[in-house]
Amino acid sequence: MTRSEEFGVIRRNVGETVVLQVRGALDQMTAPSLATHFDLALTNLPAVLVVDLTDVDFLSSAGITLLVEANRLTAKIPTALRVAADGPATARPLNIVGVDQVIDLYPTLTDAMRGR
Numbered sequence: 007m008t009r010s011e012e013f014g015v016i017r018r019n020v021g022e023t024v025v026l027q028v029r030g031a032l033d034q035m036t037a038p039s040l041a042t043h044f045d046l047a048l049t050n051l052p053a054v055l056v057v058d059l060t061d062v063d064f065l066s067s068a069g070i071t072l073l074v075e076a077n078r079l080t081a082k083i084p085t086a087l088r089v090a091a092d093g094p095a096t097a098r099p100l101n102i103v104g105v106d107q108v109i110d111l112y113p114t115l116t117d118a119m120r121g122r
Contacts, residue, residue, distance in 0.1 A: 012063075015043045022053035023119065029061035032069030040069070044076050052085055056118045059091040065099050073100075077109045086110070090118040 013030035024047040028040060047055055057073070059065065073089060080087040091097040092113040100106055112118035 015040060023056060024052040025056045025058060027058040031064035032062050033066040034068040037068040037072045041072055051083055054086045055080060056088045058115045059089060059096045060115060062096050065096050070103060070105060073109060088112060088118040090115045
């Protein structure tokens with residue numbers, strides 16, 4: 007099984023928050039699928055969009071670029087974008103390239119939901 011075959015996104019609405027729980031590899035092959043989920047989630051202008059990357063086992067530059075683009079789009083709506091990412095597969099690359107300076111990163115989904 008390749009990484010992209012393991013990829014999946016589960017969407018949940020929690021009040022005025024949309025949660026996209028991502029699993030598997032977020033790379034050049036799977037980023038377009040997540041982009042579609044972003045588009046659909048933002049259609050109803052939620053107050054908060056939480057992207058849960060805690061089950062992502064590989065995050066490529068395509069996935070990072072997608073998160074930066076989502077941040078740019080949500081800033082115009084305005085919808086607060088929060089990303090739950092922890093560990094070497096997600097938080098580390100996001101911190102290394104400085105994404106944590108422009109996107110609110112949280113170590114857990116619970117923290118991202120709370121915004122602290």
